[in-house]
Amino acid sequence: MQPILAFLSGSSLLWAGLLFGIVFGLLLHRGGVTDYDVIVKQFLFRDFTVLKVMFTAIVVGGVGVFILHGQELANFHIKPATMLAVILGAVLFGIGMVIYGYCPGTGVAAIGAGKVDALAGFVGMLVGGALYAFTYDWVAAKILPVGDLGKVRLPELVGLPEWLWYVALIAMAAVVFALVAKVEKGASHA
Amino acid sequence: MKNPRWNPYLVGALIGVLSILTFSIVDKPIGMSTGIAQASGACALPFVGADGVAANTYWAKKAVPKWDYGSLFVVGSFLGALLSALVSGSFKITKVPEVWRERFGPSVPKRMVAAFLGGIVILYGARLADGCTSGHGISGSLQLAVSSWTFFLVMFASGIATAFVLFRRRHS
Numbered sequence: 379m380q381p382i383l384a385f386l387s388g389s390s391l392l393w394a395g396l397l398f399g400i401v402f403g404l405l406l407h408r409g410g411v412t413d414y415d416v417i418v419k420q421f422l423f424r425d426f427t428v429l430k431v432m433f434t435a436i437v438v439g440g441v442g443v444f445i446l447h448g449q450e451l452a453n454f455h456i457k458p459a460t461m462l463a464v465i466l467g468a469v470l471f472g473i474g475m476v477i478y479g480y481c482p483g484t485g486v487a488a489i490g491a492g493k494v495d496a497l498a499g500f501v502g503m504l505v506g507g508a509l510y511a512f513t514y515d516w517v518a519a520k521i522l523p524v525g526d527l528g529k530v531r532l533p534e535l536v537g538l539p540e541w542l543w544y545v546a547l548i549a550m551a552a553v554v555f556a557l558v559a560k561v562e563k564g565a566s567h568a
Numbered sequence: 569m570k571n572p573r574w575n576p577y578l579v580g581a582l583i584g585v586l587s588i589l590t591f592s593i594v595d596k597p598i599g600m601s602t603g604i605a606q607a608s609g610a611c612a613l614p615f616v617g618a619d620g621v622a623a624n625t626y627w628a629k630k631a632v633p634k635w636d637y638g639s640l641f642v643v644g645s646f647l648g649a650l651l652s653a654l655v656s657g658s659f660k661i662t663k664v665p666e667v668w669r670e671r672f673g674p675s676v677p678k679r680m681v682a683a684f685l686g687g688i689v690i691l692y693g694a695r696l697a698d699g700c701t702s703g704h705g706i707s708g709s710l711q712l713a714v715s716s717w718t719f720f721l722v723m724f725a726s727g728i729a730t731a732f733v734l735f736r737r738r739h740s
Binding site: 386391392393394395396397398399400401402403404405406407408409410412413414415418419420421422423427430431432433434435436437438439440442443446451452453454455456457458459460461463464465466467468469470471472473474475476477478479481482483484485486487488489490491492493494495496498499500501502503504505506507508509510511512514515517518521527529530531532533535543547555 | 572573574576577579580581582583584585586587588589590591592593594595596597598600601604605607608609611612624625626627630631635636637638639640641642643644645646647648649650651652653656658659660661662663664665666667668679680681682683684685686687688689690691692693694695696697698699700701702703704705706707708709710711712713714715716717718719720721722723724725726727728729730731732734735
């Protein structure tokens with residue numbers, strides 16, 4: 379697909395990175411997800427802020443990007459489904475997220491909000507990135523090829539019309555939000 | 569201290585709008601962990617030298633340590649949260665979070681070591697999976713990527729298991 383709105387280049391692209399990053403960091407802070415307690419309580423089902431923020435972002439962004447893509451105004455950027463690596467990585471990520479208490483994005487933002495432990499974890503993330511770089515050749519040879527499905531999307535893997543997936547996504551978000559509201563109501567009465 | 573928080577649904581919707589803008593204006597999804605891996609390459613320079621970094625396949629091809637859109641996005645996220653915290657009057661230096669303190673006590677070194685180790689594990693995982701809560705969780709999921717939904721579900725399951733092992737209440 380050719381025509382896209384990617385008209386920024388050179389130094390204006392760098393400024394765009396900084397500017398979009400500032401907006402993202404501001405939103406993470408205002409969303410309350412730069413808080414260790416909010417994140418860990420999500421995994422304990424005592425706070426649902428993380429799910430609310432993420433699912434709303436996925437639905438709004440998903441429908442928007444889908445429409446733009448249909449108008450040839452945006453490209454998809456699909457990460458390869460290297461299944462073994464994704465699953466192993468996600469397992470490590472979940473463990474790390476509870477111990478660190480932030481994810482990479484909220485960790486960086488939490489430093490800005492004054493959380494010293496987020497900074498200690500950021501140093502850890504630098505070490506983790508270096509460890510990955512030093513083991514990359516081995517990972518690329520042994521792990522990445524296992525179960526590599528390529529840059530595939532759910533509609534291509536399972537079939538079913540594209541729009542139906544977005545309807546399902548919205549329906550799923552609605553169900554999740556309704557369940558969350560019910561649980562929160564129950565908790566406030568307890 | 570004032571409460572700086574907005575409605576989480578509103579914040580989520582605005583992050584969705586931000587995604588639409590980054591996709592359409594700069595042709596890039598929101599992502600964080602590649603930028604951090606770039607930073608780790610920059611920090612490795614004093615230890616392994618410029619040649620060592622250049623000789624590394626990952627830093628040479630996948631996460632080149634330089635100022636580009638992605639690494640400046642990371643810097644921006646820090647600045648944005650700092651700005652938000654200062655403007656809202658909620659900036660506060662904190663060392664040990666409440667939930668951690670209740671479970672593991674007020675020791676600062678203990679918390680710092682745990683955060684450091686957790687940081688190592690989370691970024692190694694993010695690089696192995698080729699994305700984090702931003703790149704996979706939000707940007708990839710909104711494109712219905714198979715890799716991203718797999719990541720999202722497995723990450724959540726792993727986080728729940730870890731949280732219940734570490735923080736389960738003994739008398740409830």
